[in-house]
Amino acid sequence: MKKILFGLTILSAFAAAGAQAESTIGARGNINFVGSINADSCTVRSPGASSSGANMLVDMGPVSAKTLGTEAQPATSAGGITSIAKNIDMQVECASGTKVALKLAPTNTSGKGIAVTGGAQNVQIMLVNNDAPLDFTSGTATLEAPYADGAINIPLTAYYTRKAGAELADVVGGQANATVAYELSYE
Template sequence: MKTLSLSTALLSALVLSAAAQAAPTVGAQGKINFTGDINADACTVAGSGMASRGVFNYDMGSVSNLSLGTEDAPATSSTNLPSMPIPVELTLQCATGTQVTLALTPAIASGKGVGVSGLATGAQIMLTKATDGSIIDFTAGTNTIPAGLDSNGKVTVSLLAYYTRKAGVAAAAVTPGTANGTVNYVLSYE
């Protein structure tokens, strides 16, 4: 009888051991997809306003028409209200040995500046170089900026964007409302 009990216990242990090593229960299943594209760009562009690849958004905020400078002096208001510059930074990272220029073209031209769409009238957007305040003049349509890369192939193009009055428009004559503008950019490699 002892042999039978010992045999039964041994057999039970083997069955339990085999059951513990049975095939696991299959859980959630799916797949992982990778999408994208390979391009021939020698540089990448990044910046704080980047919304998606190649698209930058900068909120100009709500600005009093009485604080607007002119296209020749975007940072200077004709009243005691300050002009409100918005920093725009585009960081280029390029392959070794790349020579690059950045061409900026407003979607809507407006004198030296960028024309706006929306309900506001008499206003435009002006871009200046953050380093020296010089105006990015769009009178010819496109303004090209040489991008002097450092030894690591990197440069940050720092600009300031201002709402301004169009040439010859008084601050009080600017009609308030939405004022959206777009500047297209193209990198050219040599």
């Protein structure tokens, strides 16, 4: 019996010593918050584009020359094949009662379309809004957006097309990159 009591006493002593052990401090660091406050009445998002701040990236992917439409019909190729489209739908959230206009300005134009750089030749990008190709002949295109309960959707679709007057045989493959600046104005 003495052996059992002695054993329990020693076991209790070890348990008490373990319960009073200091906790170990692990990783330490800081949580930093960054950002800014501005007077903009609207914010822009696009489910069809990856975005970083106000910038969007539309990955057009590899596209066969045989699927390229024209300025007048970006969605249909010469062979009747449906062209590959990239939806950019710009979702604009605004304060109640805000009227919005979207101005698009390509870095370079090509006929009615957006000029590409990177090696591809006789190719351009056409933006389409509600089945109507945008015309960048003047250097810019402006869309008035309908207001709908604080949320506005500006549907845009991008297509690679042949330049005006270019035939399929004139198309040379290669990188086909372009940039279009956008600007929202509100009332």
